[in-house]
Amino acid sequence: MGPELTVPPIFSPIPPAIHPRHAAIDAQTAAWAEAFSIGNPELRARLVRHDIGTFxxxxxxxxxEEVVSILADFVLWLFGVDDGYCEESDLGHRxxxxxxxxxxxLRVAQNPDTALLATDPLATGLRDLRARISRHGTHGQAARWIDALREYFFSVTWEADHRRAGTVPDLNDYTLMRLYDGATTVVLPLLEIAHGYELQPHERDHPATRAAAExxxxxxxxxxxxxxxxxxxRSRGYWLNVLRVLEHHHQLSPDEALTTAVAQRDRVMCLYMRLHQHLTAHASPQLHRYLASITHFIRGAQDWGISSHRYTTPEDPADLPTTFSDVPTDSSDQPLDxxxxxxxxSLVPETVGRGYLETSGTREA
Ligand code: 3E9
Ligand code: MG
Ligand code: MG
Ligand code: MG
Ligand code: MG
Ligand code: MG
Structure with a gap:
């Protein structure tokens, strides 16, 4: 059985980048997973081959570099939760x-000395992550990391209820859930910590900054x-994905669902570039840095997503692109439905960034 879908090159106006110490960071993360026994042996053997440190x-x-390593270990830990607890275990149905x-x-992250889960590998790994975050970040940044972990956990319990019932949420609910259950927001505090600054609340919590992160x-x-x-x-059991949502609720074929999802993300990518341009016009140096990191996060997920064995699955190859496109399939400036x-x-003035596709003025990240 060949792959069901051929994924075309995805629109990415963001240049690629990688930390020069990526190989050492990747090896260190595999060693961390072994040292802390993250996941069962079979899951761990898979995770250490997914280039999570490279990501x-x-x-x-x-x-x-130390903070890039914290992020790498944390993303591997998150897959220990997302794969190990939610998607591949009985617990994910309860x-x-x-x-x-x-x-x-969460209590372990908040109060690592709590007498709770003393021998649990994920808890022990989390204690280590918390200690390292506290070493490099402020109390406020550690608190926001825990809050973000809470919103991720809250969303995966919603997802677990759909898994239990075998239901597929509609596009609006799925979008709301997916803003959190991809664990993207838990990465944000580490973007600040890795560059040794703290974004001030009036900028971080500004609706436009929050929208850029969303x-x-x-x-x-x-x-x-x-x-x-x-x-x-191809996985056994329940799976949830925007293509499945579009097929289920909008009566689309797999190819039509793919085309629709690509158009949706292209339209948001165009809006993101315009919002980025709008925000940087009046941003502090810290907000500049933060937006640059968010932009790297988007591109990094793309470069890792087309190359990691997690998704290419060489034993049953996916038909993924090896390059990116300069041209969106949908550049409409109208809201998605x-x-x-x-x-x-509503956040970007109509005059901002309209012509960016015809210029090279988007490469400031
Ligand atoms: C992603 O969704 C689940 C997260 C727990 C993965 C951890 C990754 C990050 C914190 C960075 C964000 C990166 C992404 C979303 C690639 P899902 O669909 O369960 O991930 P999967 O790898 O199984 O497709
Ligand atoms: Mg590797
Ligand atoms: Mg998941
Ligand atoms: Mg998953
Ligand atoms: Mg996925
Ligand atoms: Mg940079």
Whole structure:
């Protein structure tokens, strides 16, 4: 059986980048997974071959190496939760029990000395991550990392209820869930910590900054859904993905669902570039840095997504692109028909960035 879909080159106006220490970081993360026994042996053997350290090196191409390593270990840990607890285990079908387990982990992150889960490998790994985050970041940054972990956990329990019931959420609910269950927001505090600054609340919590981060979550998770469709649709058991949502609720064929999802992410990618240009016109040096990191995060997820064995699955090859496109399939500046994100389109003045596709003025990241 060959691959069901051929994924075309994806529109990416962002240049690639990678930390020069990527190979050492990748090897170190594999060693961390072994040292902390993350996941069962079979899962761990897979995860250490997924170039997760390389991915982290693409997200933070010029970040402090120790923090790039924290991010790499944390992303591997997240897959220990997402694959190990949610997608490949019985617990992922029991949202109530999953909520209890995740709450205990949150307590460990918040108060590492708590007498809880003393011999649990994921808890022990989390204690290590928390200690390293506290070493490099402020109390406020550690607190925001825990809050972001909570919003990720909250969304995977929603997803677990769909898994239990075998249901597929509609596009609006799926979009809302996916802004969090791709674990994109838990990465954001590490973008600051890796460059040794703290974004001030009046800039970080400004609606336009928050929208830029949400757009990045959308693009990264839509790209993931497109690039992981092969892996996910071949898996045994329940899987949830925007292509499945579009097929189920919009009566599209797999190819039509792919074309629609690509158009959706292209339209958001265009809006993101315009918002980025708009924000940087008046941004502090810290906000400039933050937006540059978010932009690297988007491109890093793309470069890793087309190359990691996690998605190319060489034993049953996916038909993924090896290059990117300079041209969006949909450059409309009208809002997508997804109510939870419509507000993004109200943030960029109409005159900003309209001509960016015809110029090279988007490469400031
Ligand atoms: C992603 O969704 C699940 C996260 C827990 C993965 C950890 C990755 C990050 C924190 C960075 C964001 C990167 C992404 C979303 C690629 P899903 O669909 O379960 O991931 P999968 O790899 O199984 O397709
Ligand atoms: Mg490797
Ligand atoms: Mg998942
Ligand atoms: Mg998954
Ligand atoms: Mg996926
Ligand atoms: Mg840079």
């Amino acid at each position: 982290s090196a693409m997200i933070l191409p010029d970040g402090q 949202p109530g029990d999953l909520t209890a387990v995740l709450h205990r982990l 757009m990045a979550s959308f693009i990264i998770t839509w790209d993931n859904d497109i690039l992981s469709h092969h892996k996910e649709s 997804i109510p939870v994100i419509t507000w993004w389109w």
